Amino acid sequence: MEDRKRDSNKEKLRSMALILNRADALVIGAGAGLSASAGFTYDGPRFTDNFSEFIERYGMTDMYSAGFYPFKTPEEKWAYWSRHIYVNRYDMEAGRAYKDLFQLVNDRNYFVITTNVDHQFQLAGFDDDRIFATQGDYGLFQCKRACHKRLYENENQVREMVKHQKNCRIPSSLVPKCPVCGGEMEVNLRADGFFVEDESWHRAARRYEAFLNENMEKSIVFLELGVGMNTPGIIKYPFWKMTKGMSRAFYICINRGEAWAPGEIEDRSICVDGDIGELLNQLLLYESRL
Numbered sequence: 001m002e003d004r005k006r007d008s009n010k011e012k013l014r015s016m017a018l019i020l021n022r023a024d025a026l027v028i029g030a031g032a033g034l035s036a037s038a039g040f041t042y043d044g045p046r047f048t049d050n051f052s053e054f055i056e057r058y059g060m061t062d063m064y065s066a067g068f069y070p071f072k073t074p075e076e077k078w079a080y081w082s083r084h085i086y087v088n089r090y091d092m093e094a095g096r097a098y099k100d101l102f103q104l105v106n107d108r109n110y111f112v113i114t115t116n117v118d119h120q121f122q123l124a125g126f127d128d129d130r131i132f133a134t135q136g137d138y139g140l141f142q143c144k145r146a147c148h149k150r151l152y153e154n155e156n157q158v159r160e161m162v163k164h165q166k167n168c169r170i171p172s173s174l175v176p177k178c179p180v181c182g183g184e185m186e187v188n189l190r191a192d193g194f195f196v197e198d199e200s201w202h203r204a205a206r207r208y209e210a211f212l213n214e215n216m217e218k219s220i221v222f223l224e225l226g227v228g229m230n231t232p233g234i235i236k237y238p239f240w241k242m243t244k245g246m247s248r249a250f251y252i253c254i255n256r257g258e259a260w261a262p263g264e265i266e267d268r269s270i271c272v273d274g275d276i277g278e279l280l281n282q283l284l285l286y287e288s289r290l
Contacts, residue, residue: 033226
């Protein structure tokens, strides 16, 4: 069974390489599965090695669920969140999957739409003007109540909070406050109706829309990587809809356990179930032989 699956995947990857090579435009849609494949998992040793004292005190099991923990004080909240931001955003290199993807597409006419908030595309070398990060960025703070539409880079604050935290708390003087209303600050992550979409966010949205409009009549490939069913309305469903509506469009999906396409576009789709990083590396090899 495994041998047949490997052989099937090889044929699919060869076909993908040919399709990508002939395409006039490429839209990359990336979800959490791509970062997980690149090594940035939210559980396992990466969690236990970095959050041992939080696990002991609060009974946390992984970074995802820990993000919803009801901390009693802002000093406790920001002790955890500064560590969370630091581990997932600063002092790291781009993962191999991102580097391979960049090597695969950097000389192509591409655009990226992603729900990931870890800045990995930028670290790998992707052009910031070709990235639309719809759900925010770990590296930005905003007013929790969105009293104004400005975002603030948080690297210096995060480093200070990580450096000075003790017993799962930070000093009260380091708790971030909104410079306008004096209220609480929050990480710029889409979690409620107060998510701030600043002018930079809207410029990226307009660039994405313009890219689609400019290439809708051309041979365009929608390459979906690691997108699950948590927020399918952002990438997955629009990719399916656009593939169906654009006569020269093609849909490619690489994911572990969730690689499929609806029957309406089955004849213009290739879906591969497996580790995204490994498959991108193989795809890069096939593409280099063309």
